[in-house]
Amino acid sequence: xxxxxxxxxxxxxxxxxxxxxxxxxxxxxxxxxxxxxxxxxxxxxxxxxxxxxxxxxxxxxxxxxxxxxxxxxxxxxxxxxxxxxxxxxxxxxxxxxxxxxxxxxxxxxxxxxxxxxxxxxxxxxxxxxxxxxxxxxxxxxxxxxxxxxxxxxxxxxxxxxxxxxxxxxxxxxxxxxxxxxxxxxxxxxxxxxxxxxxxxxxxxxxxxxxxxxxxxxxxxxxxxxxxxxxxxxxxxxxxxxxxxxxxxxxxxxxxxxxxxxxxxxxxxxxxxxxxxxxxxxxxxxxxxxxxxxxxxxxxxxxxxxxxxxxxxxxxxxxxxxxxxxxxxxxxxxxxxxxxxxxxxxxxxxxxxxxxxxxxxxxxxxxxxxxxxxxxxxxxxxxxxxxxxxxxxxxxxxxxxxxxxxxxxxxxxxxxxxxxxxxxxxxxxxxxxxxxxxxxxxxxxxxxxxxxxxxxxxxxxxxxxxxxxxxxxxxxxxxxxxxxxxxxxxxxxxxxxxxxxxxxxxxxxxxxxxxxxxxxxxxxxxxxxxxxxxxxxxxxxxxxxxxxxxxxxxxxxxxxxxxxxxxxxxxxxxx
Numbered sequence: 001x002x003x004x005x006x007x008x009x010x011x012x013x014x015x016x017x018x019x020x021x022x023x024x025x026x027x028x029x030x031x032x033x034x035x036x037x038x039x040x041x042x043x044x045x046x047x048x049x050x051x052x053x054x055x056x057x058x059x060x061x062x063x064x065x066x067x068x069x070x071x072x073x074x075x076x077x078x079x080x081x082x083x084x085x086x087x088x089x090x091x092x093x094x095x096x097x098x099x100x101x102x103x104x105x106x107x108x109x110x111x112x113x114x115x116x117x118x119x120x121x122x123x124x125x126x127x128x129x130x131x132x133x134x135x136x137x138x139x140x141x142x143x144x145x146x147x148x149x150x151x152x153x154x155x156x157x158x159x160x161x162x163x164x165x166x167x168x169x170x171x172x173x174x175x176x177x178x179x180x181x182x183x184x185x186x187x188x189x190x191x192x193x194x195x196x197x198x199x200x201x202x203x204x205x206x207x208x209x210x211x212x213x214x215x216x217x218x219x220x221x222x223x224x225x226x227x228x229x230x231x232x233x234x235x236x237x238x239x240x241x242x243x244x245x246x247x248x249x250x251x252x253x254x255x256x257x258x259x260x261x262x263x264x265x266x267x268x269x270x271x272x273x274x275x276x277x278x279x280x281x282x283x284x285x286x287x288x289x290x291x292x293x294x295x296x297x298x299x300x301x302x303x304x305x306x307x308x309x310x311x312x313x314x315x316x317x318x319x320x321x322x323x324x325x326x327x328x329x330x331x332x333x334x335x336x337x338x339x340x341x342x343x344x345x346x347x348x349x350x351x352x353x354x355x356x357x358x359x360x361x362x363x364x365x366x367x368x369x370x371x372x373x374x375x376x377x378x379x380x381x382x383x384x385x386x387x388x389x390x391x392x393x394x395x396x397x398x399x400x401x402x403x404x405x406x407x408x409x410x411x412x413x414x415x416x417x418x419x420x421x422x423x424x425x426x427x428x429x430x431x432x433x434x435x436x437x438x439x440x441x442x443x444x445x446x447x448x449x450x451x452x453x454x455x456x457x458x459x460x461x462x463x464x465x466x467x468x469x470x471x472x473x474x475x476x477x478x479x480x481x482x483x484x485x486x487x488x489x490x491x492x493x494x495x496x497x498x499x500x501x502x503x504x505x506x507x508x509x510x511x512x513x514x515x516x517x518x519x520x521x522x523x524x525x526x527x528x529x530x531x532x533x534x535x536x537x538x539x540x541x542x543x544x545x546x547x548x549x550x551x552x553x554x555x556x557x558x559x560x561x562x563x564x565x566x567x568x569x570x571x572x573x574x
Contacts, residue, residue: 001117002485002519004077004084006051010069012563016048016550018521020079021485022513023506023547028491029526029554043552044561045523046490049139052076055087057109057130061139065562066091068569080483081116119481124174126157127164135165135475137488138468144493145464147453147471156446163451166417166436167480172405173448179401180446183394186387193380210381216374223367246344253337257330264326267319398444405440405448414438420478424470425455427508428501432456434470462497469493469505476518486519494528502528503535506544 006016018024028043053061055076065072070092077086088097096103103111112129113120120127134143134150142151149158156177163170418436425434432455439450453467469489476487494502509520533541553559 002079006076008074010072014561021517024521025548026523026550027548028552043554047561053139055089057112069571126160131161136484147468164481165475165479176448177446179394179398186391213377220370246340250337250340253333257333260326260330267323271319402442421474428466465493485517488521491523491525499531500535503532
C-alpha cells in the first residue's frame with residue numbers, strides 16, 4: 001500500500017499529493033502556541049495525519065472538523081495490488097465509500113481487516129487493521145510514547161501486535177493468555193461460590209465446610225424421620241384450645257372447692273362453741289343474790305333456760321344444714337372436675353405425637369433449608385476438588401509452555417531483527433548500545449514474553465523517540481505479515497532529537513529509500529528542518545528540500561491545510 005493523494009470537497013483544502021516512493025515532507029511554520037492536534041491554531045501537519053486515519057476507519061480523529069463541517073468529505077487515494085483505489089469518508093464519519101462501494105463503519109472495518117493490507121489469522125483477537133496501521137502512522141502523543149504500544153493499548157495486545165510485525169510465531173503468546181484466562185476463570189468460579197451466603201457464613205465463622213456437611217446430613221436424616229412419622233391434625237389448634245379451656249375450668253373449680261372447704265371448717269368450729277347457759281349455771285351465778293332478786297324473778301330461770309336451749313338447737317340445725325349444703329356443692333364440683341379432667345386428658349392423649357399443620361410446614365421448610373445448605377456445601381466441595389484439579393493441570397501446562405518458550409528463545413529467533421535494529425540506531429547515534437531483547441516471562445500473567453526495544457548511551461531527551469523511529473523503520477523494511485509500503489512520522493517524534501542526530505536520520509532515510517517502493521512521510525517544523533542544515537551537504541539538504549510536498553504556513557488561514565479559520569467556518573450547505 002502506497003499513498004497517492006488526500007483531497008477534500010472543501011474548496012479551500014490543500015490537496016496533499018504524495019510521491020509514490022521516496023521521502024515526502026509536509027512542512028509547516030506553526031505560530032507560537034500552535035496546536036499539533038488538529039485544532040484551529042496549528043497549520044495542519046498533524047491534522048493531515050488525522051485525516052488519513054479518518055479515511056482508514058479511525059474513530060474521533062478529526063473531532064473539531066466533524067462538528068463544524070460534518071457533511072464535508074475527505075478522500076484518500078492509494079495504490080495497492082497494482083490498482084489505484086480510493087476511500088471517501090464524510091467528516092462526521094457515517095458515510096464511507098470505497099471505490100464507489102458504500103459501507104457502514106463496522107462493515108468498512110471488516111473490509112480493511114480482510115483486504116490484504118495485513119495478514120491477520122482467523123480468530124486472532126487483538127490483531128486488526130486498526131491496531132496494526134497505527135504502528136505505521138502514529139497520530140496521538142500516546143501513540144508516540146513507546147515503540148511497542150499505541151494509545152489505550154494494554155500490554156498483551158501491544159505484545160501480540162509487535163510480535164506479529166516482527167514475524168514471530170504468536171501461538172505461544174496466545175496459549176499463555178488462554179491458560180491464564182482459564183486459571184482466572186477457575187479462581188473466579190471458586191470465589192463466586194465462596195462468596196455465596198452459605199459458604200461465606202461457614203468460612204467467616206471459622207467452620208470447616210466438610211465437617212459442617214456431615215453435621216447437616218445428620219440433621220437432615222433426623223428431621224426427615226420425624227416428618228415421615230408426623231401425623232397432622234387439621235383441628236390441632238382448636239383441640240389444644242379446648243384442652244386449655246378445660247384446664248382453666250378445673251383450676252377454677254379447685255379454687256372454689258378450696259373456698260367451700262374453708263367455709264365448712266369455720267362452720268365446724270362454730271358448732272364446737274356452745275352459746276346457751278344451763279339453769280344450774282344461772283343458779284350458781286345468782287347464788288347469794290336471793291336477797292336482791294325477788295323470788296318471782298328466780299322462778300323465770302326455767303323459762304329462760306328453755307328459750308336458750310331452743311335458740312341453740314336452731315343454730316346447730318342451721319349450721320349442719322350449711323355443712324350439708326357445702327358437702328353437696330363440693331361433691332357436684334368434684335364430679336364435674338372428674339369429667340373435665342377426663343375430657344382434658346382425652347384431648348391431650350389425642351394430640352400426643354401429633355402436630356398442627358403450620359408446625360409441619362415449619363419443619364418441612366427447615367428441612368428444605370438444610371437440604372439447600374447441604375447441596376450448596378456439597379457442590380462447593382465437589383467443585384473445589386474438580387476446579388483445583390483443573391487448576392493444577394493448567395499450572396502444569398504453564399510450566400510446559402515455559403519450557404517450550406525457553407527452547408524457542410534459545411534458538412535466537414530475533415537475531416536478524418536485532419542486528420538490523422542495531423544498524424539503524426548506529427545511523428542516529430555513534431557507539432550507542434542498542435538491541436531488541438526477547439525474554440521468557442514465567443510469571444503468572446498473560447504475557448508470554450518480555451519484549452524490550454533498548455538504546456543505551458544516547459541523549460535522554462530523544463531516547464524514546466529514537467527507539468520509535470528505528471523500530472518503525474525496521475518494521476517497514478524488514479517486518480512481516482504486512483503489505484504497507486510507508487511510514488508516516490509526525491513532527492513530535494523529531495522535537496526532542498538533537499539536530500545532528502535528526503540530520504543523520506534523514507540522511508539515512510534518503511539512502512534507505514533508494515531503489516525501493518517505500519515511502520517515508522514526515523511532518524516537520526521549519527525550525528527542525530533548518531537546524532539540520534549545518535550537518536548535511538548541500539546536495540543532501542537540497543534533496544530533502546526537494547522532498548517537500550506541501551508547505552503550510554500560519555501567517556493567514558488560506559495558507560493552512562484547511563485554508564480557513566475553523567472557528568469562523570459556516571457550512572454553505574446549511
